[in-house]
Amino acid sequence: MSWESIPQMVLSAADRFGDAEAVVDGDLRLSFTELAARIRQAAGAFAEAGIDTGDRVALWAPNSAEWIITAFGLLTAGGVLVPVNTRFKAEEAGDIIGRSGAKAVVVEQGFLGTDYTGVTDVPMIDLKSGFLDSGQPLERRVAGTEIADIIFTSGTTGRPKGVMMNHQQTLRLYTEWCDLADLREGDRYLIVNPFFHIFGYKAGLVASLIRGATILPVRVFDADTVMDIVERERVTMLPGPPTLYHSLLEAKSTRDLSSLRAAVTGSADIPVELIRRIAEELPFQSIMTGYGLSEAGTVTASRPGDSFEQIATTVGSPCAGVEVSIADDGEVLVRGYSVMLGYLDDPDATAAAIGHDGWLRTGDLGELDPDGRLxxxxxxxxxxxxxxxxAYPAEIEGFLLEHPAVAQAAVVGVPDERLGQVGRAYVVVKAEITEDELITWSRDRMAGFKVPRSVRFLDALPLNATGKVIKDQLR
Known part of the structure; x- marks a missing residue:
């Protein structure tokens, strides 16, 4: 890897891939040469707006070509990117913009009906205002050890914290990710994962520009829209959550999915049957599953040759230069070059997360199989x-998902006078079933202490924008 910084890598794509398509967003089609030129112009616009090396800018907008030009234009101007979750309400976003110390915030006015005015006192730039094209082309030299981005955690476990990463960490890790995920030059990569999240931004945009893959952004996930783009644009690379692949399986008889080659998914619990069906009933030639977190990027990944069961029930083996260990209480620990530099302005939280020996406490519980798969x-x-x-909710949820009437399940502990705590299941169904029937069915399949004592039926589980269930809301 010869690049020192993310902008150096991104701009070099013009020399490496030239007139090949870099971005397809609706009617807009940009070659790698054109994308690099737009990014340099945006860098000039940021510099002319007073953004200097090390200054932070928040980006609060959906997946789009403009998001890509804004983010890499900012980095090319020497700035630090602070992506903001598009699902956040004004108060949540204002908190992150304020705590990040952003000198400006770039927004797409009106997205999902949001009016961004009055959210913050920080100067606001509208993506659609022509700002990105207003600057003289510029490229500032950026050191690989400088902070590239501050990505705030999803907030499913309390107040979001700003994770700081430098350029070199991202370039090294996602160069390897390209190999693990079988991403190739000329691939057409449909990105449904939000760009404000590390999957969409780093395993999506950064990886595509490393490899020379065409980026096809999806603004808001909708199964029919995804199928339309797959057919029209001959998509080859399609990562996403298990629900995405369920949609593909349902549509396979009515849609032309023949172009699809590489799948990437990840979840605490994926049914083995789903992985088998993806491999046997869809055109995919490779399926990768993995585990990662904002604080360390992609930590583990499955490898070619892993069985359906290994892909479904484990999240693979550690990436090169990354160590994984299990603490006495079962917590997954991670150590290596990809572990964050720390939480922004929060030395206490940083010290609590990373021990003096360099091990990052992930907050996840896990175990290693005899071959070192997590x-x-x-x-x-x-x-x-x-x-x-x-009692581990993910395990109980896995059992509940085996019931033919259960589409989705989330389990939390609730107070109980006799036992201290017991499980309560929140369930979305696809066929009629009563609370008593599901509890009785569960008793035949799991130890008594694991069986939910109550069931609440919902139309939908509360999810954050990356598809994780927000269990604090259920509690």
Missing amino acids: RIVGRKKDMFIVGGFN
């Missing part, structure tokens, strides 16, 4: 104790 059991915070026995 299995995620659940969140440490989600575990509850029933009469002295540790």
Whole structure:
């Protein structure tokens, strides 16, 4: 890897891939040469707006070509990117913009009906205002050890914290990711994962520009829209959550999905049957599953040759230069070059997360199989104790998903006078079933302490923008 910084890598794509398509966003088509020119112009616009090396700028907008030009234009001007979750309400976003110390915030006015005015006192730039094209082309030299981005955690476990990473960490890790995920030059990569999240931004945009893949952004996930783009644009690379692949399986008889080659998914618990069906009923030639977190990027990934069961029930083996260990209480620990530099302006939280020996506490519970593959059991915070026995929601949810009437399930611990805590299941169904029927069915399949004592039926589980269930809302 010869690049020192992310902008150096991004701009070099013009020399490496030239007139090949870099971005297809609706009617807009940009070659790698054109994208690099637009990024240099945006860098000039930021510099002329007073953004200097090391200054932070927040970006609060959906997946689009403009998001790509804004982010890499800012980095090319020497700035630090602070992506903001598009699902956040004004108060949540204002908190992150304020705490990040952003000198400006770039928004797309009106997205999902949001009016961004009055959210913050920080100067606001509208993506659609012509700002990105207003600057004289510029490229500032950026050191690889400088902070590239501050990505705030999803907030499923309390107040979001700003994770700081430098350019070299991202370039090294996602160069390897390209190999693990079988991303190739000329691939057409449909990115449904939000760009404000490390999957969409780093395993999506950065990886595509490393490899020379065409980026096809999806603004808001909708299964029919995804199928339309797959057919029209001959998409080859399609990562996403398990629900995406369920949609593909349902549509396979009515849609032309023949171009699809590489799948990437990840979840604490994926049914083995789903992985088998993806491999046997869809055109995919490779399926990767993995585990990562904002604080360390991609930590583990499955490898070519892994069985359906290994891909479904583990999250693979550690990436090169990354160590994984399991603490005495079952918590997954990670150490290596990709671990964050720390949380922004929060030395206490940083010290609590990273021990003096360099091990990052992930907050996830797991175990290693004899070959060193990691299995995620659940969140440490989600575990509850029933009469002295540790109960892991992810395991119980896996059992519940085996019931033919259950489409989605989330389990939390609730207070109980006799046992301390017991499980409560929140369930979205696809066929009629009563609370008593599901509890009785569960008793035949899991130890008594794991069986939910109550069931609440919902139309939908509360999810954050990356598809994780927000269990604090259920509690």
